[in-house]
Amino acid sequence: MAALPRQQHPDLLVGLETADDAGVYRLTPEIALIQTVDFFTPIVNDPYLFGQIAAANALSDVYAMGGKPLTAMNILCVSLKMVAKETLQAILTGGMDKIHEAGALLVGGHSVEDPELKYGLSVTGIVHPDRVLANSGARMGDALILTKPLGTGILATASKGRLATPEMEAGMAEVMRTLNRIPEDILIAGHIHAATDITGFGFFGHALEMARGSQVTMTLFASRIPILAAAREFALMGLIPAGSFANRRFCERHLQTAPGIDPLILDLLSDAQTNGGLLLAAAPQAAQGIVTRFQEEGCPAAALVGEITAPGKGIIRVEA
Amino acid sequence: MSQTVDARGLSCPQPVLLTLEALQKSNQGQLTVLVDTDTSKENVLRAAASQGWQEAGVQEQGGEYRITLTKG
Structure with a gap:
């Protein structure tokens, strides 16, 4: 969409140009509308889980802007000749359960005939116009928080190759179906300065967007970044998806890696995620409290993973 | 014996x-793997290293790779 002409409107707070997670439009001085859409092909075999993951993924873009989802519409591409009615029912139930868990309502949807099954949501939410969390607000001295472990792309590849155990698959699905909801008390406290969710561009890709947008240099501490244990093993075996390699190649020239960093960690930090965690830049004195709240609210792996260390043009330093 | x-x-x-299947079956010697993407080349080299095999050469021609692996 970079080729489309720029649009300007006094109430358009976040549009196409910043590679952000959703669009934001001011309705009143107190309320801005957030809109987003996302759908994809199945990444797990269980249809109910797939529905949950696809819905949690679509809702995530509203959370990444600091917003609260209100309503959602189903998007379904399916061939009724190829997919059993029960399977379809399970996907839609999984999606609806996630929408309800998020405190939102399913209000409609649309389906098209398609031999390749796809499901997702269009989500509408709200946020106070002064509390929009763009990916460009990180400040000097901020602490960086990652709320979920990385490695779901590598695990999904291993799962496709029938190398992952059912326990590993369950662990991966649990990460992907967990909502990226930011507890309301944290949003109101205002200590989060920037947010984005980790998806297809991997941790490095999304961190780089934040570093560039905020005009800063980030320092990441590789040993503190939560990673699914099985993902390391499978990365060593060569089960890295093509998208993750592309991410690494794209980000490499913006990385400064300290001597002695295991090259494997660069693969893991480039791994394309499905509904990965939030990357947050927060005031350093509040950061540990935010991590603890995420751990209490269903993200046990949440951790402090780095700092904003200097002004700059978007460089990521990787230290041990 | 080369496979x-x-x-x-x-x-x-x-x-x-x-590749993993072939490496595990032959246990040592030489194995040649033909692939046609960068990703596959990288992943095959990792797979070989994880099983204790060495890279004895990678030839590229027209976007295809001929990877030679050895062990023992």
């Missing part, structure tokens, strides 16, 4: 799975 795995045209993770 060849032709994984051209296959999408990830098939080239790696075929």
Whole structure:
């Protein structure tokens, strides 16, 4: 969409140009509308889980802007000749359960005939116009928080190759179906300065967007970044998806890696995620409290993973 | 005894799975793997290293790679 002409409107707070997670439009001085859409092909075999993951993924873009989802519409591409009615029912139930868990309502949807099954949501939410969390607000001295472990792309590849155990698959699905909801008390406290969710561009890709947008240099501490244990093993075996390699190649020239960093960690930090965690830049004195709240609210792996260390043009330093 | 795995045209993770199977079967000697993407080349080299095999050469021609692996 970079080729489309720029649009300007006094109430358009976040549009196409910043590679952000959703669009934001001011309705009143107190309320801005957030809109987003996302759908994809199945990444797990269980249809109910797939529905949950696809819905949690679509809702995530509203959370990444600091917003609260209100309503959602189903998007379904399916061939009724190829997919059993029960399977379809399970996907839609999984999606609806996630929408309800998020405190939102399913209000409609649309389906098209398609031999390749796809499901997702269009989500509408709200946020106070002064509390929009763009990916460009990180400040000097901020602490960086990652709320979920990385490695779901590598695990999904291993799962496709029938190398992952059912326990590993369950662990991966649990990460992907967990909502990226930011507890309301944290949003109101205002200590989060920037947010984005980790998806297809991997941790490095999304961190780089934040570093560039905020005009800063980030320092990441590789040993503190939560990673699914099985993902390391499978990365060593060569089960890295093509998208993750592309991410690494794209980000490499913006990385400064300290001597002695295991090259494997660069693969893991480039791994394309499905509904990965939030990357947050927060005031350093509040950061540990935010991590603890995420751990209490269903993200046990949440951790402090780095700092904003200097002004700059978007460089990521990787230290041990 | 030299063997060849032709994984051209296959999408990830098939080239790696075929390579791992061949490596485990032959246990030592030489194995040649043909792939046609950068990703497959990288992944096949990792798979080989994880099983204790060495890279004895990678030749590229027209976007295809001939990877020679040895052990023992």
